[in-house]
Amino acid sequence: MIRIKSLTKIYHSNGIDIKALDNVNLNIEKGDIFGIIGPSGAGKSTLIRCINMLEKPTYGSIEIDGVEMTKLSPAELKEMRKKVGIIFQHFNLLSSRTVKGNVAFPLEIAGLDKKTIDNRVKELLALVGLSNKANSYPSQLSGGQKQRVGIARALANNPKVLLCDEATSALDPETTLSILNLLKDINREFGITIVVVTHEMNVVKQICNKVAVMEKGRIVEQGLLVEIFANPKSKIAQNFLRSLTFSELPEELKDKIRNLHRGHLEWKIVKINFFGEVTAEPILTSVIKKFDVDINVLYGNIDHIQGIPYGTLIVELRGNNKIEGVLRYLQELGLEVEVIGNV
Template sequence: MIKVDNLQKVYQTNGKSIVALENIDLEITQGEIFGIIGYSGAGKSTLIRCFNMLETPTSGNIIIDNQDITRLSTTQLREKRKEIGMIFQHFNLLSARTVRGNIAYPLEIAGMKKADINKRVDELIHLVGLTNQADSYPAQLSGGQKQRVGIARAIANNPKVLLCDEATSALDPKTTLSILELLKDINRRLGLTMVLITHEMEVIKNICDRVAVIDQGQIAELGTVLQLFSQPKTKIAHEFLKQVTHVEVPEEILANFASKDSATHKLLQLSFLGETTSNPVISDMIKTHDIDINILHGQINRIQDTPYGTLVMTVEGAPENISNALKYLKENNIRIEVLTNGL
């Protein structure tokens, strides 16, 4: 559906060249929910705006549905954009129009007949759950309701691709989850290809099939969300994972543990994915490697339909036994983060 080849974007500012994107290669398949995560200034917003040519790439190609949009004329691009919907962080609704009027706007621009517009708007209002707010104005809506209007407006012309630019960043956590559920429902119903940019790993965890981690204008890591959680390869990927997996250990425990011998005492955070969450790995480790553990914290969440657990514990024993125990955990596909080794 979307293929990006060697994309580069360079800005000229005060006689200086600023590289926003460099050597970007991506393939996004039909019906996929694809996430792009990065810190502010990493280039993610520039990248997604290149997908509908709101930003013109300096070089490279962007092929959407077998058509290179970087080579289209102004008229051709205007038509192509009808196939690419976009929702924004700050909603961008027309304050003088009702919910119905906002959703109808792109259909009016497209020249659709009034009767067909009314029918389509009714369908969309029902789809996004705003039946009781159809005649309300944006000022009368909550943030989540405004974003639902933005989603309905973005898909009004039956696009093939939906771009989501920090679509949940302005929302509280509960509302964010409801919007993500709506996007997943739309994806399932319509088979719509979605590209989300975000700086929140919670969003990636809940909705995306694959994810690209972008850093300083380049793709630092790319893979399925499960791969990112189970086998992160880069420092920046580890940093983002801490948003949803890291447990804050009380300072008094860290201080007490830091005074112990690092060869015989370790404080660890373990991450379990899929079937390892239900296997008695820790029990078997204790039995076979002659070590003592003390569990400080544990929890199980889900990455879409896959269980994902974290466990914080201390390990004490002979150095060789601890080394063998950690090797055993890795052999069982458990990711280990040493929080502190002691002295």
């Protein structure tokens, strides 16, 4: 569906070349919900703007549904963009138009007749759950409702690809979840390929089946989401997963972990990540029996990603010279083990 090869984007500023994208290669299959994650400045938004040619690449190729985007004439590009919808972080709605008028706008530009436009707008507003807001203005809507209008507008021309540029960053967690569920429903019902750009690992976890991790304009890791979660190879992916774990910890527990680490250097605070079937195994019981150590569970959580269970345990180990043996044993079982120095 989307083939990106050797994509490079260089900006020129005050005589200095700034490489926003550096030899990016991606293969996004039809029907994927593909996540692109990275910190601010990683090149995520530049990449998504290059995909629909809002930014012209310096080098490289972008192929969508068999069409090479970089070789299109302005008229051909205008037609091709109808196949590529985009939703934005800050909604980009027209404040002077009603909800109905905003969704109708791309259809009007396409030159469709009024009856066709009215019927299509009704379908779209029903799809996103806003039939009762057709005559409201953006100023009268919540953030989640504005983004639903943005989604309806992006779907107006029946696109094959939907690009989401930090589409939930301005929303609260509950609203974010409702928007992600809507996008999943759209993907499932219509088979639309969705590309999600975000700096939030939790968004990727909730919706994507594949993910690419960006840093300093480059793709440093990509693959199936479950594989990245189970065995992140790049430092940046490991940091994203670590931030996902520790963002869930209560502050009082973080304080306890810090104090334990400072006050008892002979003890160790250890984070253990479980993935798949091992999640159900009595690992800690076997450790206690085998090594005769004391284990104090400070935090535990089990969640699911695409139906596969994964979990995190944070434990305090006391056992002096036996602790290193415990850590090796856990690693031999295939668990990801990290001695925590700070949180």
